[in-house]
Amino acid sequence: MTSPHVTGPPLDDPSGLPDEVAQAMAEADATAGPRQPAGRGLVAALVYCGLCTSVVGSLGALLIPTISETQNVSRGTAQWVLTAALLVGAVATPVLGALSDRPTRRTVLLCTLGLVLLGSVLAATAQSFPQLVIGRAMQGLTYGVIPMATATARAHLPPDRVRSAVAALSVTTVTGAGLSFPLTGLIVQVSNYRVAFWFAVGFTALALVAVLLTVPGRDPSAVGRPARLDWSGAALLAGALASLLLAVSQGDEWGWGSPGVVGLFGTAALLFPLWTWHELRTERPLVQLRSLKHRDVALANVSALGLGAMLFAGSSAVSQLVQTPRSTGYGFGLGLLLAGLALMPSSIGSQVSNRFVQVLARRIPIQRMLPVGPALICLDMVFLTFFHDQLWQVYSGTFVQGLAIGASFVVMPTMILAAVPPEQTGSAVALNQVLRTLGGSIGSATVGAVLATATLKGELLPAEHGYTLAFAGTAVGCALLALVLLLAPVVQARRSAATPATVA
Template sequence: MHPPTESATSPRLLPALAYAALTTAVVSSLGMLLVPTISQDMHVEVSTGQWMLTVNLLVGAIATPIMGRLSDGPHKKRLLLCSLATILVGSIIAASAPNFTVFLIGRALQGLTYGIVPVTIALARRYLPDSQARVGISSLSVTVTTGLGLGYPLTGILADLLGFRFAFWFAALFLITTIVVVWRVIPAGPDERAPRCTLDVPGALLVGTGLAALLVGVSEGSRWGWASPWTLGFFAAAAILLTLWCVVELRTANPLINLRVLRNGDVLVANSTAIGLGATMYIGLSIGSLIAQAPASTGYGIALPLFWAGFVMLPLSVASFGANRLVRALSQRVRMRTLLLSGAGLVTASSVLLWFAHDELWEILTGMFGFGMGMGMTYAAMPALIARSVADTELGSAASFNQVLRTVGGSFGSAVAGAVLAANLAPDLHPTEGGIKTALAVGAIGCAIVFAALLVNNVMSRPPAPASEPADARVSRG
């Protein structure tokens, strides 16, 4: 990594990047919690209202790899500012939308938020000194999880007291302050040491449309039917487009994502964990939130009002923040793959806990705390593994691909949970207790499989320490 300029080493740089990364948490908290409220206010069915989540994911899946690749070029600050401005416009459109169609346009523009963290990671790698870069990159990756735990309660309070539109206006105000902070703190001018970035347009179109087809199939499969022509057609289109994308990327001089880098052991482990744990963990998170808001008449619901429902995520925020601090303290003494394994173990334990104990609020809060600890450790370890294994000119695209895999994994988890619950509905259209337990069982077993795979990998990849090397030197290696 090149030595940073004097202006770039300002102690304000990492806090400014973390503040920008919080944009993803603020915008993400405007999704799942508000679907019922927005559907009712805009006079659409809840199944139609789910498109406010789907369209946001679609644009994010398309934009994130492109933003990641552009962040490897010289205009990182300009890219971040333009992206934040676009998300700001989307927030204003959503806040003032007269109907659901216009609202979806705003949510689509907000989809660029998924690419913000990879851009901040590229900026941290470029401008932070070596002694701070590793810790800074891990902190930026966990910022979203920490922010979500705070964003959900705030969104619930604003929407309950002042209406959902005020929550979007708050997001717009936050984005304005973020743009000001980035403008004033991030070093000005192009990064002259970075190569001029040529965008791989064919690759961008293929991966964007392929991921879009995959996410539409996953998101709508439970409603259309998993064997319906529409669902199978979207999955077939995704398979064809993504296969073509791989062929094009391997033959392109300046690919959108260097697929050869993905074969690196650390990168492969990080990406496999992102999609596997992202899918299985999301099941527990979404079901836990559903239980908190479900009426007591279901036999499992805690019946929290919207005002308090968001606070269920607060332990997630507290725990992920603590886990990030723990990773920073241990990163010089414990292997990153071991920290990744430990995080997966905590997520698995939390999933099993919710599977067997979810009738009381304290059980849900305990599960969320465990998820936060596990997510904090895994989300801190994954970008650190990637950053130490790829060149500066590949970090943005590699980090963005990891982010896309998390998004795709979460979409799969959401679809699996939705399919299980849809097959187990009571006469009042709420999921049955059997459906809740089945969905939680699927999530717990899936997490256990990911944990077992990481355990085997961790044991097999541990290098034998030379006999002549002092024990304390072996321990200090990361």
């Protein structure tokens, strides 16, 4: 059965993807059957839900000092407002992604946003620290919203609109953070942290209304009763991810050689292979690991893990650097509001590169653009290694980071969607996002360890060379990742060319 979209987008197509990618997506979508017409404003509603993910998910980052003081807990204990959301998000995202591949995806999205709304209310009204952590844990469900939004877009939009919608969804994480950080800083300066969580209540409530009004109900292309969810795979993956992320996030606090951290790493090392074995032998697995045999899917996921680590490492170092007191001789002493504004150039850069990539992809195969993101971050980190004593230099660095994010975060899901069938969209994008989150945790923990080694005994703040090492290390990591992404297609092409001669 042929599709009217097989020929790919014309030059004025807003999706801006090359013919081979457009054809692959169109051929896959042609097998999915009829679509239920989308309501007006569907794309805008889904993009707003993506912004909700970033705004609500990043609320706790700048609030840790304030929460520590208000709740009378240590900084290490206050860190749980981030850790709890991260753990729940990483564990829930694969399950939510799999559920969004079913005809009841609208109900799943509404229930998820409803739980996030409830968590925001709990956090805003918390009279105790445990209640605040529970609220933040429920807010962590927002990490699964973007895979659900991507699956919804693919189910209810024509292929040409899917591509532009995915491009817009892909950069909402950095755009939302660029809005959330300065807004959080402003709220804390003029009021208290509870107002920030009440803001999350209003933001999430609007997302709920938008989904109710624009997202169609059941998918008429789905026939019969959906298959049973792979709960065994979900439990194994949840245990593996929770163990690994908890070990990485608490390594500095508990000690990397402590029995708790070593035990968690050991548990993760046991559960990940067990989960892989289970998924490869299950008829309907939670995550289709066999899709990793496709080169584009594998490279997109390798890029997600590596980029997550490098981006979080670089942004974490920048965030701490600009808030370091001027008395150290190298810091800028910015308050919460100005420190949050330091991320605004990143949001602007991501929007610029998002549009540039869509134009460039009309002439260049999108797979060739995958190394661009790591290469840009590498150049940025090299620059910051030698030049970070002026605020304009730091702002320039965050702008280039935004360019890298906009380029990479559009390319990765596009490659995945071109390779997987529509009924695997949610789970495939969810895996990519989990790897990005996992990489971010590793990158953030690595920077923390580097800065800790640069902190003299009896001092509270690291020496300047700690930031220099963090930037330099991130540059090296990005250079290696870019090299891998450049060479992998060449190696595979040579192997494919040599295969017929070997058989003969």
